[in-house]
Amino acid sequence: MRYKLLQEGDIQVCVIRHPRTFLSKILTSKFLRRWEPHHLTLADNSVASATPTGYMENSISYSAIEDVQLLSWENAPKYCLQLTIPGGTVLLQAANSYLRDQWFHSLQWKKKIYKYKKVLSNPSRWEVVLKEIRTLVDMALTSPLQDDSIHQAPLEIVSKLLSENNNLTTQDHESIIVAIAPLLENNHPPPDLCEFFCKHCRERPRSMVVIEVFTPVVQRILKHNMDFGKCPRLRLFTQEYILSLNELNAGMEVVKKFIHSMHGPTGQCPHPRVLPNLVAVCLAAIYSCYEEFINSRDNSPSLKEIRNGCQQQCDRKPNLPLRLLHTSPDLVSQEATLTESRLKPVIVTSNEIHVEVERNNTANQKMTAGVGNDSEPNLIDCLMVSPTCSTMSIELSAQADRILGCYVEILKMLSDYDDWRPALASLLQPIPFPKEALAHEKFTKELKYVIQRFAEDPRQEVHSCLLSVRAGKDGWFQLYSPGGVACDDDGELFASMVHILMGSCYKTKKFLLSLAENKLGPCMLLALRGNQTMVEILCLMLEYNIIDNNDTQLQIISTLESTDVGKRMYEQLCERQRELKELQRKGGPTRLTLPSKSTDADLARLLSSGSFGNLENLSLAFTNVTSACAEHLIKLPSLKQLNLWSTQFGDAGLRLLSEHLTMLQVLNLCETPVTDAGLLALSSMKSLCSLNMNSTKLSADTYEDLK
Numbered sequence: 001m002r003y004k005l006l007q008e009g010d011i012q013v014c015v016i017r018h019p020r021t022f023l024s025k026i027l028t029s030k031f032l033r034r035w036e037p038h039h040l041t042l043a044d045n046s047v048a049s050a051t052p053t054g055y056m057e058n059s060i061s062y063s064a065i066e067d068v069q070l071l072s073w074e075n076a077p078k079y080c081l082q083l084t085i086p087g088g089t090v091l092l093q094a095a096n097s098y099l100r101d102q103w104f105h106s107l108q109w110k111k112k113i114y115k116y117k118k119v120l121s122n123p124s125r126w127e128v129v130l131k132e133i134r135t136l137v138d139m140a141l142t143s144p145l146q147d148d149s150i151h152q153a154p155l156e157i158v159s160k161l162l163s164e165n166n167n168l169t170t171q172d173h174e175s176i177i178v179a180i181a182p183l184l185e186n187n188h189p190p191p192d193l194c195e196f197f198c199k200h201c202r203e204r205p206r207s208m209v210v211i212e213v214f215t216p217v218v219q220r221i222l223k224h225n226m227d228f229g230k231c232p233r234l235r236l237f238t239q240e241y242i243l244s245l246n247e248l249n250a251g252m253e254v255v256k257k258f259i260h261s262m263h264g265p266t267g268q269c270p271h272p273r274v275l276p277n278l279v280a281v282c283l284a285a286i287y288s289c290y291e292e293f294i295n296s297r298d299n300s301p302s303l304k305e306i307r308n309g310c311q312q313q314c315d316r317k318p319n320l321p322l323r324l325l326h327t328s329p330d331l332v333s334q335e336a337t338l339t340e341s342r343l344k345p346v347i348v349t350s351n352e353i354h355v356e357v358e359r360n361n362t363a364n365q366k367m368t369a370g371v372g373n374d375s376e377p378n379l380i381d382c383l384m385v386s387p388t389c390s391t392m393s394i395e396l397s398a399q400a401d402r403i404l405g406c407y408v409e410i411l412k413m414l415s416d417y418d419d420w421r422p423a424l425a426s427l428l429q430p431i432p433f434p435k436e437a438l439a440h441e442k443f444t445k446e447l448k449y450v451i452q453r454f455a456e457d458p459r460q461e462v463h464s465c466l467l468s469v470r471a472g473k474d475g476w477f478q479l480y481s482p483g484g485v486a487c488d489d490d491g492e493l494f495a496s497m498v499h500i501l502m503g504s505c506y507k508t509k510k511f512l513l514s515l516a517e518n519k520l521g522p523c524m525l526l527a528l529r530g531n532q533t534m535v536e537i538l539c540l541m542l543e544y545n546i547i548d549n550n551d552t553q554l555q556i557i558s559t560l561e562s563t564d565v566g567k568r569m570y571e572q573l574c575e576r577q578r579e580l581k582e583l584q585r586k587g588g589p590t591r592l593t594l595p596s597k598s599t600d601a602d603l604a605r606l607l608s609s610g611s612f613g614n615l616e617n618l619s620l621a622f623t624n625v626t627s628a629c630a631e632h633l634i635k636l637p638s639l640k641q642l643n644l645w646s647t648q649f650g651d652a653g654l655r656l657l658s659e660h661l662t663m664l665q666v667l668n669l670c671e672t673p674v675t676d677a678g679l680l681a682l683s684s685m686k687s688l689c690s691l692n693m694n695s696t697k698l699s700a701d702t703y704e705d706l707k
Contacts, residue, residue, distance in 0.1 A: 060085055062110040063118070070104060081107070105145050112139060113153055120161050126172055133158060133179045141182055151187045155180065159192040173200055174209050181213045188221060194233035198240040205244035214241050215258070222262055223271045228280050238281050246406045255406065259413050268419045275420050278410065279427050285407040286443075289400040290436045394440040408446040415453040425454050425465035431476065438479065444486035448493065451476050455497045463500045477501075482522035491526045494519075499533040509659045512537070512546045520552075524559045527566060535566045539573045579608060580635050587611040593619040600629045607632050614638055621645035621668070627653030634660035641666040645692075651678025658684050668692040676702040 060083075067084040071077065071091070079100040081092040094100035116136050123129040136154045143150055158180055162168070168176075177200065189197060197217075201210060218241045221234050228235040245254045262278070263269045396404065414424050428450070437443045454462055454476070468475030479486040481494040501511065515523060515537060527534035538556050540546075547553050560566035588611040594603060603625060615636050620629075621643045630653035633639065639661055645668050654674055657664065658681040665687055669679075675697045682688060683706060691706070 060090075061114075062107070063114045065107065065111050068104060068107045068111065070100070083107070105143065109143060109145055109150070113157075116154075117157055120157055123161065123165065126168070129161070130172075130175055130179060133176060137180055137183055148187075151183045152190070155183055155187060155193060156190050159190045159196070162196045163192045170204060174207065177209050177213055184213070184217045185220070188225070188231070188234060189217065189237070191231070191233045194237040197237050198233075201237075201240040201244040205247035210241065210244050214244075218242075219262065222274050222277045225273065225277055228277065228284075235281055235284055238277075239285050242281070242410070243285075243403065243406060246402070252406070252409055255410065256413055259410065263417055263420070269417070275414065275423050276427065278414060279424065282407040282410050283432050285403055286437060287434060289396055289404045290394075290434050290440075292400075293394070293436055294434055394436065394442075404443065405446070408443065411447065412449050415450045421453065421457055422459060422461045424450075425457075425462045429465040429475065430469050431474070431479070438485055441488065444479075445488055448480065448486070448488070451480055452493060452496065455493065455500050458500070458503075463497075466497050466501070478518075481519055482525070483519075490529075491522055491531075494522060495526055495531050495533050498523075498537060502533065502537065508655055509544055509546065512541055512544060516541055516546050524556065527559050528562055530563045530565055532565055535560060535563070535569050538566075539569050543573055543576070582611060585611040585613050588614050590614050591617040593621075594623050594625075596622040598623040598625065600625050600632075603629050604632050607635070612636060617641040619643040620647055620649075623647055625649060627651070627656075629653070630656040633657065636661075638663065640664060643668040644672055645669075646671040648673060651675055651681075654678035655681045658682055661685070663687055666690040669696060671695045673697075680705065682706065 064085055065083055066086070067082075069082045069084070071080040071082055077091065077093055079094040079097055081094075081100060081104055083090040083092065092103060094103060116132060119132055120129060120136075133154075136157070140151050140154045158176065162176065173196075177197075197214065200207070201214070204210070218238050221238055225231070225234060242255060242258070245258060246252060248254050259278070262271070262274050264271075269275065411424075414420050431438070433443075451466070454466055457463055466475060466477045468478065474484075477494075477497055478484055480497070481487060482491045487494070498515070523534045523537050527538050538560055542553065542556060547556065557570065560570040592612075592615055594606070598620070603620070603623075616638050618633075618636070618639060618641070622645065624647070625644075626648045627650045629649070633642070633653075634656055640663055642657075642661075642664060649669070650673050654669075655678060657667075662685070664685060667682070667688060667690070670692045671694070673696075674693075676699050679693065679696075679698060679702050682691065693703075
C-alpha cells in the first residue's frame with residue numbers, strides 16, 4: 001500500500017500514557033510536541049479536557065526519536081504508535097489503521113533522512129560515504145510513501161555533499177553518479193547537481209556515464225520540462241550533454257541519433273515539449289558563442305547600420321577593451337578627411353573575436369542620393385541590386401566555433417521533420433538571434449538550409465513564417481533577399497520564397513505593393529536573367545496597376561521583352577488586357593445566374609464570350625466554383641451583388657475579392673468553407689452592406705470584428 005508523506009499541520013493525534021489519555025497536536029513538521037505532566041489537569045481514568053495546558057510545550061526533534069513501533073500486544077490501545085525518546089515513551093493514537101501506518105512510515109522516513117544528513121555532512125572515508133549514499137537511494141526507492149520530496153531529498157543531500165567537496169577524484173564522481181542514477185529516472189536533478197553534471201560532461205565527454213546515465217535524464221528533461229527560465233541549469237546541463245555527444249568519434253551522427261530518439265520512429269512526435277525545449281537549448285548555445293563579443297561591444301552597430309554601410313560607425317568611440325590593429329591618420333583626422341578614412345578597412349579585436357568592417361563610400365552615396373526624392377528610380381538604379389556595403393567577418397574561438405556548428409546543425413535536423421517544421425518556423429519567425437550572428441557569414445550560410453526548408457514547404461503555416469512578425473520589422477524574407485545582410489547568392493533563395501508565397505494566399509495587392517516598394521530592383525534583375533517567378537511578378541504588377549509611374553512601367557515592359565519567357569508572358573498579359581477591356585465594355589446583362597454544377601472553367605468561358613460591363617448581380621449558388629474563379633470575378637467593375645451559396649469558394653478567393661471588388665454591396669457566403677482567416681479580410685470592404693455567413697466556420701470574435 002502507498003502512503004502520502006505527512007506535511008506540516010497534517011496530524012491531529014491523541015497521545016496516550018496508559019491508562020490516561022489526552023489530546024495533542026503536532027505543531028510543526030520538524031518537531032513533535034512532548035507531553036509534560038505538570039501542564040495537565042487530569043482526573044483518574046478520564047479523558048483530559050481540551051484546554052491550552054493540554055498541549056506539549058517541549059519539542060522533540062526527529063533525530064531524538066530512538067525508535068518507532070506499532071503496538072501489537074494483546075489489549076493494546078487501537079491504532080497506536082510508540083515513540084521511544086530519552087526519558088520515556090510517547091504513544092500516538094490515530095483514527096484508523098491506514099492513518100496509523102501513514103504516521104509510522106512518515107516518522108521513520110523523517111528520522112532516517114535526518115540521520116543521513118548528519119552522516120553525509122561530515123564525510124571522513126569516501127568508501128563509507130558511497131555506501132551510505134547507496135543505502136539512502138535504496139531507502140527512497142523502497143519507501144511506501146508517495147511524495148516528490150521522497151526522491152528529491154536524497155538528491156539534495158548528495159548535491160550539497162558534492163558542492164562542499166571539490167577534491168573528489170574522477171572515479172569518485174562516476175561512482176556517485178551511478179549510485180544516484182535510479183533516482184534520476186523520474187526526477188529532475190537539483191541545480192547544484194546540474195552544475196556537477198555539466199562539469200563532468202566538459203571534463204570527461206567520452207565517459208560511458210554520459211551515455212548510460214545522463215541520456216535518460218536529458219530525455220526526461222526534454223520531454224517534461226515546461227520552462228527553462230525557471231530552471232536554467234537544466235538547460236545548461238542539456239546543452240553540455242549534447243556537446244559531449246558531439247565529442248564522440250561519430251560526432252554529429254550520435255547527435256542525430258539522439259534527436260531521432262527524441263522524435264520517435266513515427267511521423268508524429270508524441271511529446272509536444274521536446275521541440276520547444278530543443279530550440280531553447282539551441283538558441284541559448286548560439287547566443288553564448290557571441291556573448292563575449294556582444295558584451296565587449298556595447299556600441300555595436302545595429303542591423304540597419306550594417307545594411308546601410310555603417311555610415312555612422314566611424315563616429316563611434318570603441319570602449320577600452322577594444323583596440324585598433326591598423327591605425328591610420330585618417331581615422332583620427334578632422335571631419336574634412338572623414339570620407340577618405342571610410343575607404344580604409346578597420347580591424348577591431350576583442351579577445352578571440354575578430355571583426356573586419358569594410359566601408360564602401362561610393363555605394364553609400366548612391367544609396368543616400370535618392371533619400372527625400374519622390375521620383376521613381378531609373379532603369380539602371382532599379383536593376384542594381386544593392387551590394388553588401390558592409391561585410392563583417394567574425395572569427396570565433398575554436399570552442400565557440402564547434403558549439404556554433406553543432407547547434408546550427410541541430411536546427412537543420414529539426415527542420416527535416418515534417419511534423420516539427422510548422423512549430424519550428426513559428427519559433428524562429430521573430431528571428432531570435434543576436435545581430436552579431438546575423439552579420440556572421442558562416443552562421444547565415446549554415447542557417448540558409450533551414451530557411452530553404454521553410455520556403456519549400458507547401459503548408460501556409462510554415463512558409464508564411466518567412467515574413468516578418470509585424471509591420472516595420474524585418475523577417476527572413478527580407479534578410480535573405482538581395483541586399484539583405486544574409487544574402488550570399490544571386491537571388492535563388494529569394495525567388496524560391498517569392499514563388500511559394502505567391503503560390504499560396506499571398507497573391508494579393510498588399511504583397512505585390514511590398515515587393516514594388518522594397519524589392520523592385522532584385523525582381524527586375526532576376527526577371528532579366530529569365531527567372532519565371534519574377535517574370536510573373538512583374539506581369540502581375542502591370543495587370544493590377546501596382547506601378548503608377550509611367551517610366552517605371554516602361555522599364556518593366558523592357559525587362560519583360562528582353563527574354564523569351566518574359567516576352568511570351570507579356571504577350572499573354574496584353575491579350576488578357578484586351579479581353580478585359582472587351583469584358584468591361586459597357587453593355588451586356590445586369591443580372592446573371594449560372595446553372596447548378598457549373599465549374600470555374602464554365603464561368604471563365606461565359607465571361608470571355610461578350611461584354612459584362614453592366615453586370616451588377618451575379619449568382620453562382622449551388623455551383624461547383626472554387627476560389628480560382630475569383631481571378632475572373634475581380635474583372636467585373638460594376639458587380640454589386642454576389643451569391644456564392646453552397647459553393648467551394650474559400651479564404652484565398654475572399655482575399656482577392658476584398659482587394660478588387662470595392663463596389664460590392666451584397667455577399668452571400670452561406671454554406672461555404674470560408675474561415676476566420678478569409679472573413680477578416682472583408683473588413684476592408686467599406687461598401688459592403690449585407691453579408692450572409694450562415695453555416696460557416698465563423699467565430700464569435702470575428703463576428704464582433706466584422707460588425
